[in-house]
Amino acid sequence: MNSYTIDTYILDTLMRDLVGHDRQPSAYLVYLYLWTATHGAKKSTAQKALIDIAESTGLSKRGVQDALGHLGRRRLIAVERESITAVPVYTVLRPWRR
Numbered sequence: 001m002n003s004y005t006i007d008t009y010i011l012d013t014l015m016r017d018l019v020g021h022d023r024q025p026s027a028y029l030v031y032l033y034l035w036t037a038t039h040g041a042k043k044s045t046a047q048k049a050l051i052d053i054a055e056s057t058g059l060s061k062r063g064v065q066d067a068l069g070h071l072g073r074r075r076l077i078a079v080e081r082e083s084i085t086a087v088p089v090y091t092v093l094r095p096w097r098r
Contacts, residue, residue, distance in 0.1 A: 002040075004036065004040045006035070006040075007094065007097070009094075009096050010031075010032070010035070013096075014028070014031070014076075015028055018031070018070075018074075022070065022074075024066075024067065024070050026057075026059050026063045026064070026066065026067040027066075027067040027070040027071050027074075029057045029058075029059065029067070030053060030057060030059070030064060030067040030068060030071060031067075031071055031076055031077070031092070033053060033056055033057050034046060034048070034053075034077060034090050034092050035092050037090075038090070038091070038092045039092060039094075044091065045089050045090060045091050046089070046090050046092075047087050047088070047089045047090075048087070048088070048090060049087045050064055050065065053068075075093060075095060076092070076093055076095070077090055077091065077092055077093060078090070078091040078093060079091075
């Protein structure tokens, strides 16, 4: 079992903001999953297919799509893809750390 050191902002503030204020608990789950795949694995990006995120978080593909859209609008993730059908590459942003 792996253990991670996670920024307290993610637990103390971001969870309350995404789950309570925005009413987007799925966005919080997806953010944690992508954070683990990037910062938790000491990588700057993670290339993940939608179905892999859905299966890993227990969310539907549509729920993951909505969550990714919300995280993108909140500028908590950046998404790059070579083409419309390519598997996206995600960068997890931490705007509170300047």
